Amino acid sequence: MPRPPRFTASVASMPGAVYSPFTDRLRDHTGPLYPLHVGDTWKAPFEGARMQDLRAEDHPGLHQYCDTRGQPALVDALVDKLRGRNGLACERESVLVSAGATAALSCVAGAIVDPGDEVLILAPFWPLIRGIVQSFRGVPVEVPFYDRVGSAEEAVAAVRAHLSPRTAALYVSTPSNPTGRVLPGDWLEALAAFARREGLWLLSDEVYEDYVYRGEHVSLGRFAPERTFSAFSFSKAYGMAGNRVGILTGPAPAIEAARKVGTHTVYHPPTAGQLAAVEALVPRVADLLSDLFPEEDVSSTRDEGTSVLAVPARFPDGIGRGILRAQVFRYRTAARVDLTLTHNRVIALADGRPTDRACFLNDFKASVTLGPNATTLPERFVTQVREGVRGALTAVEAHNRQHPQPWSRIHVTVAEAEMAGR
Numbered sequence: 001m002p003r004p005p006r007f008t009a010s011v012a013s014m015p016g017a018v019y020s021p022f023t024d025r026l027r028d029h030t031g032p033l034y035p036l037h038v039g040d041t042w043k044a045p046f047e048g049a050r051m052q053d054l055r056a057e058d059h060p061g062l063h064q065y066c067d068t069r070g071q072p073a074l075v076d077a078l079v080d081k082l083r084g085r086n087g088l089a090c091e092r093e094s095v096l097v098s099a100g101a102t103a104a105l106s107c108v109a110g111a112i113v114d115p116g117d118e119v120l121i122l123a124p125f126w127p128l129i130r131g132i133v134q135s136f137r138g139v140p141v142e143v144p145f146y147d148r149v150g151s152a153e154e155a156v157a158a159v160r161a162h163l164s165p166r167t168a169a170l171y172v173s174t175p176s177n178p179t180g181r182v183l184p185g186d187w188l189e190a191l192a193a194f195a196r197r198e199g200l201w202l203l204s205d206e207v208y209e210d211y212v213y214r215g216e217h218v219s220l221g222r223f224a225p226e227r228t229f230s231a232f233s234f235s236k237a238y239g240m241a242g243n244r245v246g247i248l249t250g251p252a253p254a255i256e257a258a259r260k261v262g263t264h265t266v267y268h269p270p271t272a273g274q275l276a277a278v279e280a281l282v283p284r285v286a287d288l289l290s291d292l293f294p295e296e297d298v299s300s301t302r303d304e305g306t307s308v309l310a311v312p313a314r315f316p317d318g319i320g321r322g323i324l325r326a327q328v329f330r331y332r333t334a335a336r337v338d339l340t341l342t343h344n345r346v347i348a349l350a351d352g353r354p355t356d357r358a359c360f361l362n363d364f365k366a367s368v369t370l371g372p373n374a375t376t377l378p379e380r381f382v383t384q385v386r387e388g389v390r391g392a393l394t395a396v397e398a399h400n401r402q403h404p405q406p407w408s409r410i411h412v413t414v415a416e417a418e419m420a421g422r
């Protein structure tokens, strides 16, 4: 009987499934079960960033190939996000949009692992990383770590114990899957210094950067930018796992090498997924405004292409309820928020009917530009708004003490309009 041609040794050594083998073991388990096995989140994508929100009329090229680095608008937004949020020195040339962080890490492995090279993997770990290394004929070496190590010195000692002349790279995941542990900055700094001394690449898996319950997430790439590949994802915090959009950043020549691998495997991640990712990075102005007045509900209405966000704000001094309105101008993934405060006064018409008039006493204006992925309002803006509202209240009270027709309401105005791209 003729035999079919053979499979590679590396594919033979790889498991076919990483999670389903647990199913049999679970069947015999008694007691509570906590499904932590697949990283799909319970969240739906933001409105505007869901597949049903994308229309070819609004997104020319939706069904076409795009740049192999990624959709230009997404790459630009990611440069801002990686610089501003992660503190990584980064240019367009140091970014690659990948088919999830999985493909980002595969591209890295293809770029830096020669057959027989070892990759140190801090354990316990996300199981696909082992097969990713094996795909490129590399040897995964597990380093017991997250549940063993208690200081920067111990972290380095644990890694050093597994170093060999074939070690090419160290894979670090923080916040870690599956332990949730967030590695402190001084540990990362020590591991980066170790990698520099030993001439290793660093693979920093940061797909869970938004899931920090204790400590502060710090990006490893800040400590050794010349040798760190950092992977991020739209799968977790954005609820877009099926879109297959991830982010890789690192030194430009290293990203160019990884890009070659991506080009020859998937060419580029789905265009539609990337366009949705651009939408997901637009700052959520309504959420941010609710942080200003947490006890109020923000409502949003659209009027001739303009969306107006309104917060009914209660004022404690008996002047009543005002309305806070925001005008938001979109500039790709950044948003400019113009906030204005006008005072309204109810006056009586000649026939005795009451009418509402905007009166421009103590006008108050504040403006802020929020970059992609902004999660907080700048302190300066918050202070400006609070002081503006306080100033208006004082003026209204003073006015009301002296005049028979008192100011009845306070309006703080905020609105949303789309601005054409750059």
Ligand SMILES: Cc1ncc(COP(=O)(O)O)c(C=O)c1O
Binding pocket: 038, 039, 099, 100, 101, 102, 103, 126, 173, 176, 177, 205, 207, 232, 233, 234, 235, 241, 245, 246
């Ligand atoms: C630690 C870790 N890295 C990477 C990934 C892959 O994420 P993506 O969906 O972006 O490929 C996962 C997904 O569960 C993960 O847990």
